Amino acid sequence: MVGSILGGAFRLLRQHSLAVLVWAILYLVGIFAIGLLRILIAPADPDTVAGGLGAALLSQGLALALVAVLITAATRATLHPYKRGACYLRLGANELRVFALLVLLTIATLVATFLLTLANGFLLGLLAWLVPGAATGWLGVALLLVELAGLIFVQVRLSIALPLTYLYETITVDEAWAQSRGHFWSIFGAFAVLAMLIAAAGLALLAFFFLPILATLVQTGANAQALMETLLMIVLAAKNLPAASQVVLVSGILALTALGFVLMTATLASAARTMLGLQEGQVEDLRRKRG
Secondary structure, X not given: OHHHHHHHHHHHHHHOHHHHHHHHHHHHHHHXXXXXXXXXXXXXXXXXXXXXXXXXXXXXXXXXXXXXXXXXXXXXXXXXXXXOOHHHOOOOHHHHHHHXXXXXXXXXXXXXXXXXXXXXXXXXXXXHHHOOHHHHHHHHHHXXXXXXXXXXXHHHHHOXXXXXXXXXXXXXXXXXXXXXXXXXXXXXXXXXXXHHHHHHHHHHHHHHHHHHHHHHHXXXXXXXXXXXXXXHHHHHHHHOOXXXXXXXXXXXXXXXXXXXXXXXXXHHHXXXXXXXXXXXXXXXXXXXHHO
16 A cells, blocks of 8 residues: 555656646745745744744745645645646645645644643653652653653654645545544555655665765764764855755755655555545546535
């Protein structure tokens, strides 16, 4: 099933390469413009909490709106390929529903993180009181790993809620949880393989320009200090590259970033189609079917 999900995502790149290129450019330009806007509207006084919070909320909202438009476009291209027009980009009710779901999921994540932080403070304090010092650290690490695994499990199970919201024409979370039951490892595996492919491409790009530095890291061993020193050496070496090489390097990094985002959105749509058992080119009125 992992192969089927990833196959659908890469098939999107092959069949709609122009649309994918437009999404990637729109993503990069949009993120750059939102970052620039945040800098421009940030209060001159860094101690102004209200102004800083307003700038952060506005930039976050714009970023979520951009992601909603692109995710909906990728879903539309994957599940309804006949709805072409402007590279599958729209500004309508579907995009608004996906945006609303992204906002709800972001708020839920922030609330869950806050509650877990409070719970961790209490539990770690209790462990420090009940258990000897050496064991407390290990128990604390185990607790954090369990919580991280739980968050990843929930996020993976709910990830297809975004394309399902487009398909059902209503915000849905419970349907995503139901459809992904028993398929956690398939969805997680698809995203893991995709992440490894993008990481391998990024490593190959760095090796092309900084192979001696990376070879030194391999010889010395990859520990925290060695990684930090290697990163610093790469930054310094990048500043000394010829202008043409710097352009190629930056362009490659931006291209990989945009490609990773587009493939992630395509993987979401492909996973939803696979969970629902829809075939290539099969289009059903799922809104009426669900109701």
